[in-house]
Amino acid sequence: MDTILFNLIWIIPLLTVLVCVPISANHGKLLKTIHATSATFVLFLVCFLVYRVYALSGAPVDENAAPLFLRFFTNIPWISLFNAHYIVGADALNILLLALTSFIVWAGVLVSWNIKGNQKVFFALIQLLATSVYGVYMSMDLVLFFVFYEMEALCMYLMIACYGSGRRDYGGKKLTLTLAFGSSMILATLFGLYFESGINSWSIVELSKVVLPMDFQMWAFPLMFMGFAVSSSLFPFHFWSPDGHSAAPTAVSMLAAGVMMKMGAYGCLRVAMFLMPEAAKIWLPYVVALLIFNVVLGPFIALRHKDLKYITAYSSISHLGLIFLGLAALTPVGLRGASLQMISHGFLTGLFFATIGMIYERTHTRDITEMGGIMRKMPFLGVGFVLAGFAGLGLPGFSGFIAESNIFIGAFQQESTLTRIVTILAILSVTTTAVYILQTANRMLHGPLPQKYESLTDGCFREKLVIVVLAACLLFIGLCPTWISEFLDQSIAPIFDNISRVGR
């Protein structure tokens, strides 16, 4: 029963699209209600499944029914021509990422209520994007995984170029093509994984049991890792993110920064590092050197920008750098921190972009120098923005603090000097983060209110609901860190075991 419900997660968004096909685009209200209902339903469904995985956590594990602690494990032959299977399953990490996605998709549908243009196509594309992200976090077969992973390119371009603002065509192309470049690097190595493993299987579970030939790993690992890192905007492939985010409509920014960029980090962990751990140990120090840019320079660039979305994009770049610091540390604490950061950053950046979108809808500008005193007119949106900012700069009590402290501890446990130096730099860079977040909040929310903003109104119920729910998630993770980190440890442990190849 649970397994069927689990598979419904990605099927429901797709069905919603199909249901909406015969409805005329003139029935905007009906379409939106259907999409919102479906998103809400998936949200509750995933929350229920999180509870189910949690309830099962103590239960003994049958290696066949749930390999690698993957619950709801399903394995059905799919395309026999190249031996692809439909394999899905979720452990604690996956189900939490799925929960994050369902929250962001739900919020994304609600914030795009008044989007201009053909709403029918827009909401269909959101649901397709949701399908793709859900699929990535569920699939344990590399072909299935890649199909879902690459599907996003199709939705992203159309959504940004047709519904975005500013240089939307440029931003959309830049984002889509860079991501496609990343996925083509992944695709090139996938074939190698299949044929070099000697077992002719696409299954992540099966492949993780095999030690791949070292000379293959040595060229495949960096290619695949960087391929995934492109979508997590690791330097030098970060350039798509600011332009893409600033051109995208609110919901797409939320989904892109909130969940899509995590897909890259998740892929690095679950596919690249998990399947090729021997090469990972050799190559990851170089990744540490790359992420100095993300972590240290990202905040400084954000400091100089005046456009709210650019600021948030660079802040995302620096936060995703921290995820890579956690991954590259190769310690259980570091991996836990990285996973926590994926979830925490998803919520906080979702909240960030949601409030920015709502403010932009009213002020029609994202330039912070033109704004001021907005707190007086829109206290609710202002508070939402500040909460997201606090979580972003790692204030204790919010999720950001838990995640970042885990990453820093984990990275410092690593004995290499380089990692330790970068860790110290990263800790110091949190100060810069605080500077640009407080400076932005100050300029935008306080000070004299320009004449033209006298008639602005605060958020409506729908918008307040989004802010409250996302902020509650941030606070929940921040205030009950033990629950979530213990839960996560169940899936971190087997991943770490495989990466360090304990017992071989």
Next chain:
Amino acid sequence: MNYIVPDILLLIFPFIVIGSRLFCSTKSNIPWRIANVGCIAIFILLNFIPLANGNGVFFLSNWRVDDFGILMREVLMVSAILGIWLSKDYFEHSADGRPQLHQIAEFIGAIAFATFGGVVVVSACDLVTFFLGLEIATIPMYALTAWNKKDLIGSEAATKYILMGSVATAFELFGFSYLYGFAGSLHFTDIQSAVAAGPSPLLWIAVLFLFCGIGFKLTLFPFYTWAPDVYEGAPTPVTAVLSVSSKATAIAFLVVLVFGPLAPIQEQIAPLIALLAGTTLFVGNLGALKQSRLRRFMAYSSIAQAGYIMIALLGPATIAETAIIYYLFVYAVSNYLAFFVFAIIGHHREEIFASLKGLSKQNPSIAIALAISMFSLAGIPPLAGFFGKFHLFFSGASTGHYAIVAFAVLNNVIALYYYIQLIKSAWVDEPDGHLTPIRLTRRQRSVVILLSIAVVVLGFLPFLSNNIFSGFTF
């Protein structure tokens, strides 16, 4: 015996269509209807032939029907059916600034002859039949390209095509003569055993000339230069048939050659294949970047696709043959979808990128169909094009040619750029008030919907991808 029935029907079929002209008026729909019924009947008949008959069934020692042949026949029939559907409107009114076409019966007859040529290529067991097949497939295409007698561009294109085609034919014949001189026999099995016994310089010259000759027909680098002009000059349905049937015949020719007589030296000619594949797809992709006319754009796109198909030839026969057939199916459907959309636009406007402006606002359904076909050609999942390309790369990688696969995969990013360029014209650019509004007939609408569903579904539904291969026989 039933193995040869569809071939005989296909041979009689064009005569029936052309003959039906004698009994009905010039404007009559009857030849078109007969053509439809005939093609669909042959397609269904082909699907009833049981597969997995090992080495194939022989007739008169040089006509062989094997699995690959049957499936190729299906691909060619699908292409012919869609081509016939596409051509219908061009006989009713003028399009793209060209005069209206005439003599639909002969037109369909020519397409059917070209299809039959493809069938001969996949069934041939000796060099003469093989060569005849290729010529039967090509000569009707010359006539089809110049079907519009009063259209200067079409005549120019046909002249170019016939000149280039004749040179290619000369190359092939030269290659065949050396192959015959080397093996001392025309039959494929004898040639294969002679090749297995040990290659000689004579064989290498033959191989080189054969690849040059087929390079013209398959639009491989550096023999592709005729393609953009011919695709541009020919009437749109001919361009569509040219880009699918003609290409399918040419690649079938290579498959028969590489996995038949030349099988013992496949490993030695792999670098040549990889080189041709890599340069072709790169040049095709670069050429497509700056195009502004739709058919010219499709010409470069199909040059690049030819490069992708070549990669599959690097793999072992079983994987390569299924990969190529699967890809041709998918490519045929996606390409025809694109051409149907272009044809709909061409009936009202000029066939250039600027005519697509504002399509998503005025005719969202066509814009969606266009996006589906373009993303499929670009190889974006979950559309069929991705699974087709994936299978091609799978075949290439199975023998360890990772470098060329990686090169092709990275080239896909360039391809995605120009396909997105087209989608941008339709989706992002603001509507232009000067353009004639577009209205769809019911037939156009239903074909576009049918093909769109096919492109979406053909890839990821396992029972379809299995059944097409087992020919619905389980």
